[in-house]
Amino acid sequence: MKFRELRLKGQLAMSFDSEPMDAAFDRRQFIRASAMAAAAAVAGITGPALPILGDESLTGVNWEKAPCRFCGTGCHVQVGVQGGKVVAVAGDRNAEVNKGLLCVKGYHVGAALYGKDRLRKPLLRDGNSYREISWETAISTIADRIQAAPDRFAFYGSGQWTIPEGYAVQKFMKGGLSNNHIDPNARLCMASAVTGFLATYGVDEPAGCYDDLDACDVLIMWGNNPAEMHPVLFSRVIDRRSRGENVLLIDIGTRRTRTTEACQHYLEMKGHGDLAIANGIAHLLIKNGTWSRKFVDQFCSFKAPDDANPNLHGKAITFEDYKALLEPYTPEHVEALSGVSADKIRMLADLFGNPSLKITSLWCMGMNQHTRGTAINSMVHGIHLLSGHFGSPGNAPTSLTGQPSACGTVREVGTLSHALPGGMVVTDAQNRAKAEELWRLPPGRIQETPGHHTVKMWESFCTPTDKGGDISTIWVQVTNPGQTLPNLNKLFNPKGDNKAGLEDKFLIVSDVYPTATTRLADLILPSAMWVEKNGMVGNSERRTQQWFRMVDPPGEARDDCWQTIAVARELFNRGVEGMKDRDGQFLFDIKNGDGAPVPIWEWEHYYDTNVDEHLFEEYRQFTRFKHKDLAPYGEYVKARGLRWPVVESDGQWQETRFRFAEGFDPYVAEGKEIQFYHSSTHDDRAQIWFHPWIAPAELPDNDYPFMLSTGRVLEHWHTGSMTRRIPELSRAMPGAYAEMHPDDAAVYRLRNADRIRVESRRGSLIIPVWIDGRGKPPKGTLFIPFFDETLLVNDLTLDAVDPFSKQPDYKKAAVRISKVPS
Amino acid sequence: MIASLVVTLDRCHSDLHRTMDEIASLPGVEVPGPEGLQYRIPILIDSSCPDVLEERTRQLQQIPGVAFVDVVFVHFEDESGEIPGAPSERPTCHEL
Numbered sequence: 001m002k003f004r005e006l007r008l009k010g011q012l013a014m015s016f017d018s019e020p021m022d023a024a025f026d027r028r029q030f031i032r033a034s035a036m037a038a039a040a041a042v043a044g045i046t047g048p049a050l051p052i053l054g055d056e057s058l059t060g061v062n063w064e065k066a067p068c069r070f071c072g073t074g075c076h077v078q079v080g081v082q083g084g085k086v087v088a089v090a091g092d093r094n095a096e097v098n099k100g101l102l103c104v105k106g107y108h109v110g111a112a113l114y115g116k117d118r119l120r121k122p123l124l125r126d127g128n129s130y131r132e133i134s135w136e137t138a139i140s141t142i143a144d145r146i147q148a149a150p151d152r153f154a155f156y157g158s159g160q161w162t163i164p165e166g167y168a169v170q171k172f173m174k175g176g177l178s179n180n181h182i183d184p185n186a187r188l189c190m191a192s193a194v195t196g197f198l199a200t201y202g203v204d205e206p207a208g209c210y211d212d213l214d215a216c217d218v219l220i221m222w223g224n225n226p227a228e229m230h231p232v233l234f235s236r237v238i239d240r241r242s243r244g245e246n247v248l249l250i251d252i253g254t255r256r257t258r259t260t261e262a263c264q265h266y267l268e269m270k271g272h273g274d275l276a277i278a279n280g281i282a283h284l285l286i287k288n289g290t291w292s293r294k295f296v297d298q299f300c301s302f303k304a305p306d307d308a309n310p311n312l313h314g315k316a317i318t319f320e321d322y323k324a325l326l327e328p329y330t331p332e333h334v335e336a337l338s339g340v341s342a343d344k345i346r347m348l349a350d351l352f353g354n355p356s357l358k359i360t361s362l363w364c365m366g367m368n369q370h371t372r373g374t375a376i377n378s379m380v381h382g383i384h385l386l387s388g389h390f391g392s393p394g395n396a397p398t399s400l401t402g403q404p405s406a407c408g409t410v411r412e413v414g415t416l417s418h419a420l421p422g423g424m425v426v427t428d429a430q431n432r433a434k435a436e437e438l439w440r441l442p443p444g445r446i447q448e449t450p451g452h453h454t455v456k457m458w459e460s461f462c463t464p465t466d467k468g469g470d471i472s473t474i475w476v477q478v479t480n481p482g483q484t485l486p487n488l489n490k491l492f493n494p495k496g497d498n499k500a501g502l503e504d505k506f507l508i509v510s511d512v513y514p515t516a517t518t519r520l521a522d523l524i525l526p527s528a529m530w531v532e533k534n535g536m537v538g539n540s541e542r543r544t545q546q547w548f549r550m551v552d553p554p555g556e557a558r559d560d561c562w563q564t565i566a567v568a569r570e571l572f573n574r575g576v577e578g579m580k581d582r583d584g585q586f587l588f589d590i591k592n593g594d595g596a597p598v599p600i601w602e603w604e605h606y607y608d609t610n611v612d613e614h615l616f617e618e619y620r621q622f623t624r625f626k627h628k629d630l631a632p633y634g635e636y637v638k639a640r641g642l643r644w645p646v647v648e649s650d651g652q653w654q655e656t657r658f659r660f661a662e663g664f665d666p667y668v669a670e671g672k673e674i675q676f677y678h679s680s681t682h683d684d685r686a687q688i689w690f691h692p693w694i695a696p697a698e699l700p701d702n703d704y705p706f707m708l709s710t711g712r713v714l715e716h717w718h719t720g721s722m723t724r725r726i727p728e729l730s731r732a733m734p735g736a737y738a739e740m741h742p743d744d745a746a747v748y749r750l751r752n753a754d755r756i757r758v759e760s761r762r763g764s765l766i767i768p769v770w771i772d773g774r775g776k777p778p779k780g781t782l783f784i785p786f787f788d789e790t791l792l793v794n795d796l797t798l799d800a801v802d803p804f805s806k807q808p809d810y811k812k813a814a815v816r817i818s819k820v821p822s
Numbered sequence: 823m824i825a826s827l828v829v830t831l832d833r834c835h836s837d838l839h840r841t842m843d844e845i846a847s848l849p850g851v852e853v854p855g856p857e858g859l860q861y862r863i864p865i866l867i868d869s870s871c872p873d874v875l876e877e878r879t880r881q882l883q884q885i886p887g888v889a890f891v892d893v894v895f896v897h898f899e900d901e902s903g904e905i906p907g908a909p910s911e912r913p914t915c916h917e918l
């Protein structure tokens with residue numbers, strides 16, 4: 001196979017051909033050749049294979065597959081290991097998600113393992129310092145806290161829990177301790193997407209998938225900046241344009257971003273303007289007669305909020321009611337509410353009114369971190385349904401997630417305070433009975449009252465016990481609430497205040513690095529991360545992915561899942577009834593091929609068997625209840641992920657690209673065309689919702705005249721606890737800043753890098769300004785990213801939540817600024 | 823550090839040959855030999871300084887006619903030592 005010549009500033013550098021490699025071929029040149037061949041293959045210049053990556057004999061590097069550790073896109077990487085260390089990373093060309101590409105974070109994912117301050121030993125607070133303790137003491141300390149007050153114990157996790165990790169905690173809490181106080185940080189990022197799907201389809205998660213990005217004619221991004229947050233997905237669309245395809249990109253947002261630069265239309269809206277825009281589109285579709293009567297008549301019903309009895313499923317209304325409720329949302333009225341011109345509203349309505357176009361909507365935090373998050377999620381689904389832009393490739397309303405397993409672990413395993421695995425809920429007696437049966441628990445073990453959601457959990461933890469704070473111990477795994485919770489001065493920082501009356505509260509944190517959360521921890525447990533352990537995750541497009549442990553964790557760091565099981569076993573040994581199933585067996589009993597128990601609670605035996613596989617195979621049984629079927633573990637070992645429902649057909653495990661659509665979804669009955677088989681109205685129909693425009697929970701006023709929005713940046717992943725330890729990324733984006741409009745800067749006589757004090761009603765922060773920076777906020781607004789643990793913007797944010805999802809709004813807080821003299 | 827990237831060009835840009843020349847003129851950046859205009863360009867960056875990759879990626883992104891830059895491969899075994907920790911004005915657990 002002839003590769004091609006390379007030009008190094010005009011000079012020939014090397015050439016590759018199909019003849020056997022010269023034994024003396026320089027190793028560095030070989031790596032260069034591999035790198036170039038990989039890029040050439042991805043660019044479509046060479047053949048489809050990357051044989052060089054697998055040739056360990058030539059490089060000494062062993063390559064294995066794993067999903068990227070960072071965002072919810074779920075790119076697959078090839079991980080190169082040599083001498084027990086990750087030494088190289090390549091995009092996995094065999095992965096459908098990323099087709100060989102990685103973003104700036106993804107290719108540094110290996111370096112995230114090797115920050116010099118990795119936690120290596122369990123640490124117990126001793127006054128104002130910490131002392132190293134043994135794992136035995138750490139496990140025993142946790143068991144003591146739980147035994148002393150089992151109902152005051154809470155577990156706080158994340159969408160970075162692997163599926164088996166989250167499943168183990170779910171079973172430990174709800175099935176073992178009869179305690180529903182388990183919630184994840186995903187409450188802060190995609191809970192409103194969940195309630196939007198439930199309110200619309202009666203079941204969670206997107207019907208479409210990333211293939212829609214390859215097929216759509218129009219891509220509308222609602223408060224979404226995929227060029228920085230999901231760059232590989234965005235690149236997939238840009239690539240279509242580079243091949244001459246016509247794709248119309250529309251950015252509806254509150255500030256210009258890198259995404260805006262690639263879009264043909266930018267619709268700048270005020271906070272909560274999206275509610276008005278969605279209503280404006282629906283209003284025009286009906287007024288112009290361009291809504292899809294066929295789709296609506298066959299597959300949809302209408303809903304509105306039930307103000308007398310507020311609940312997720314609202315009240316049924318007729319089409320005429322819906323039409324009347326939309327009547328005020330003329331383009332001009334929508335312009336007044338949203339700031340987007342009436343002409344642009346008409347343009348959007350015309351696009352949705354054109355049945356020959358294929359339209360995909362994407363959203364993420366902009367619509368989810370919103371005190372009307374459930375409403376706007378439902379409304380965007382609604383305009384797709386009303387216009388019939390649903391159920392065929394390229395026609396999809398699709399929410400994206402920010403974490404690698406927000407879908408797989410949080411939404412599917414159900415590590416939320418109200419949920420059970422497989423889309424079931426604790427409030428449903430039949431659901432509880434099914435879970436008790438699969439977990440072999442005595443009837444009645446699982447409690448029916450939901451536990452505390454995230455904001456309530458931390459509020460309770462930061463409230464003195466004698467004043468009603470009913471959570472006294474929280475165990476945090478794989479997340480950093482000391483940086484990500486809103487209104488930190490209320491929900492987290494009191495833990496560090498000696499006068500707050502919280503002496504009896506105890507914070508346990510399992511993590512890989514010191515963070516803004518560990519600084520207030522009483523017990524710190526060093527964890528293994530990414531390819532230091534086995535894992536499975538589920539990305540934004542229902543794709544479940546698997547990898548094997550490739551290197552050892554540093555020092556005494558251990559798997560989070562082992563930590564949970566070890567505590568469960570300690571409680572079992574102490575005779576705690578909840579740690580036994582109905583036959584008196586340990587909840588996490590695993591037997592080897594000879595039927596002998598494997599003592600997985602002892603670290604030295606944890607990898608005697610594949611604990612992930614055992615837990616996954618048990619969990620898999622839950623997934624059939626709501627048609628979210630997963631394949632056997634071994635299928636994921638072979639694949640670069642499979643999208644559920646994965647159903648066996650003719651001896652093959654088949655994934656599903658488009659749910660609810662005949663010909664794609666195996667659960668749609670023949671002849672139905674579209675079937676919403678989990679409809680909340682039990683008639684196979686989805687719900688088209690009306691919600692009114694409602695102002696944000698906090699608006700600028702004379703005292704606090706700016707609107708503050710927070711968010712992420714390309715170089716750092718979320719709180720930066722991993723990416724800020726990668727020198728290249730840290731240098732590329734060293735610290736947080738406040739983006740502001742040049743006109744506002746002129747009023748305050750500010751120049752780039754001047755420091756300002758930003759104050760809200762909840763806290764203040766001194767931070768440099770960036771005028772005309774990467775993002776361009778409109779006048780009267782500020783943007784501050786949250787990746788910087790030294791500049792915690794969440795000291796300022798608001799803890800008001802959506803009434804149904806209980807997700808806070810990080811995008812709209814009123815603040816004032818003043819110049820800090822240099 | 824050895825890395826390879828794919829640069830996606832904006833097909834509608836008026837002077838993509840100039841875009842290509844600007845890409846090829848970046849120090850340490852290797853591009854394929856001329857074989858007619860491609861819209862997806864594989865690029866190699868080979869540098870003893872790990873920062874170069876970020877810097878070149880940023881520079882590439884700013885060249886008129888470049889629509890997107892993706893990374894495909896990175897080999898970083900030549901970096902010595904461990905990665906320094908993040909700077910923090912707040913005390914971490916070790917500093918308390």
Ligand code: SF4
Nearest residue numbers: 068070071075103106
């Ligand atoms: S887009 Fe997300 S999953 Fe893909 S490489 Fe970047 S951080 Fe990793």
